[in-house]
Each structure stands twice: as structure tokens, then as C-alpha cells.
Amino acid sequence: MNFCSACGQQLEQNAAFCANCGKQPANNPQTNAPHMPHHHLTPTPSAEQPGQSLALASMVLGIVALVVSYTPLSLFLAIPGVVLAAMAKRNGNKSGMGTAGLVCSIIALAIGFSFFVACSSSLACFRPFYFWW
């Protein structure tokens, strides 16, 4: 059992900081890293990644967009998929789910773009050609 070096309060097994005075115990391995993000200081290290629901939504949108990438619907799913992945990343999400959502959305976006925006006039597309001035 550990005790706080500042106030003497008894500490829990893996406590990142003292519940009484807030000081970080010197022998806690978690405190060795500088600039600890706030969520790592909470006593429950198994906490979810931030923005996990955004990452999940992005992955779902990305996968559905990939599945329907032969219809124009893919563009309307893939663009929010990319934006949600960006929002998850912005909230500090580093999970593979966010990256998977991003990659799926981008691939669906590229396929949808080639099919429905940059397609030949033989298909029902939005724009027959491009002129790049």
C-alpha cells in the first residue's frame, strides 16, 4: 500500500494522483511520462479513446459507402465519413477504427468520383468531361 509523499493520505493501488491533495506519487510508473493527457490521469486506465463514437460512425459510413460504391449514394456517405474521421482525430482519437473509417471513406470517394463525376458520357454521370484551363 502506498502513501502520498505530500500529505500522507493512503493511496489506491495504481492511483495516478492523490485523492486528497492531487499530487502525483513519485513511484507511479504512469507519472514518468511528461505532458500526460488529462484522461490518462483518471484512476481507470481502461477508459475509452476520446471520440470513439465518431470513429465508429466514420467506419460504418466508410464500409457502407464501399459496399454501395457503384451507386451515386457512395459520395453522400463517403464525404461525411471523411469528415467524421477528421472530427474523431481532432478529439484525440488514435484508434485503428478511425483510420479504418478514413481509409474506407477515401477509397469509396475515389471510386464514386471516377464513376459518377469523372465518368465517360456513356454512363449517367454528373459531368461528361473536364476542361482544365
Added chain:
Amino acid sequence: MLPYLEIFGQSFSTYGIIGIAALVIAAATASLRAKKYNLTLSDILLVTTFAGGGIFLGGSLLYALVQLPHLSNIIEHTGGSFGDTLSLLFGGMIFYGGLFGTLLAVAIYAKFMKQDIKNIFRFVIPVFPLAHGIMRLGCFAVGCCYGIEHSTLGLAFTNSPIAPNDTPFIPVQLYESALNFAIFAAIWAYSKKERHPVHLICFYAMPYAIGRFALEFLRGDAQRGSIFGISTSQFISIAVLICCTAALIFTKKRITRS
């Protein structure tokens, strides 16, 4: 030369495929320096997507803006069909619109993701001429942006949906591609050291504007607008040169002050 590509029995516009290829190649080249700017894979993917969206939206919007005065002609041509009118109105892109759109989109990205805006610019701008050079090859493939008629230097299109076929035109798209690749080689070496983003933009935009101004005289595609006897792109080229000079002076003053 090759306006459509057959892939799995579907025909795609070569232009669109080359556009995507240009983005991928540019992103892959830029990511050689990803470590230097502390960018992860998802950063690179997001920046590339934003930059691509910026090129597309910026280029298309400026094109539509230039087409607006001819809206009545377009409606007459399409017989009032809303979809056809829209697809003709947004039927092309203007490079300068794409450039401004990319810079804006990348700035919005950096602001939104709370990343260092200068570093993101240092990452993106050097590969922009590379992407532009590859996209011009797409122009050559589909036959847009063609040059004036010339019997010895000219190349004739055979199945272009845009350029008149079997007439030898100067392949000005390839010249412009070469100009962009040359600028890319120079800016890639120049940006090895840490440079101010304004310097990087001007390093690309100024030589390009001069080259573009000259190459416009070789352009033969007639349907583009002109102001005071010079083409819209020549007009923008002059504006870009003036803006770059002003930005360089302003940046120099700010650097010496701080």
C-alpha cells in the same frame, strides 16, 4: 489521344483517372517528408482529401463564375434542362481557382485540426506543381486546352470529344506539363530547408504565371473568355504576379520587424 479508359468493361474518363493518380502520386511524394513535419498516415490522407476537394471545388466554382455571363446561351443550348445546364455550367475547371481552393481547404483543415498551418503548407505546396503537371497530361489525353494550329510542330487528335479531330495542334498541354515538372524539381530542392509558406507559394506561382502568360499565346481553344484583348488566365497571371510581389515585400517587412 485516349479520352476514355476501359476498366472491367466500364469506360471511365481518362481525365478523372489521371486526376486521382496525380493526387496519389503527389501525396506519396510529399509523404517522403512526413517525418520532418510529424505527420501520421491519417494526417496525410486527410490533407490529401481536403486538397483534392479544394482543387475540385475551387476550379469548378471559378469556371462556373466565368461561364455565368453566357448562362442564357447555355440554357438555349440545353433546351432548359436543369441537369444538363448544371453539368455544362460546372463542365470544367480553371487552374487558378484550383490553386486558391487548395490553399483555402488546406488552411481550413489546419485550423480545424488545430495543426501548425505553416507546416501543413510546407508539406503541401512543393508537390502542387507535380500534381498539376500530371493533370495536364490528362488534358492532353482528352484533348482539351489544345494549342493553335501548326503544320510541323502540331499533333492531330483522332478521337477527342473536345478538340477538332485530324487537325495538327501544338501540344501546349505537354509544354505546360514540362513547365510544371521543371518548377517541381526546383521547388523540391528549394524546400529542403525550412522556408516561409509565402516564399514557397511565390516560388511556384511567379514562374508559373510568367510561363502561363507566354503559353497562352499558343492556346487555340476558342471558347474561353477574354478581358481587354488578353485571356482570363493571362489577366489572372498578371494579378498573381502583382499579389506575389506585394506578399513578398510584406513578408520581408514582417520578418525583419520580428
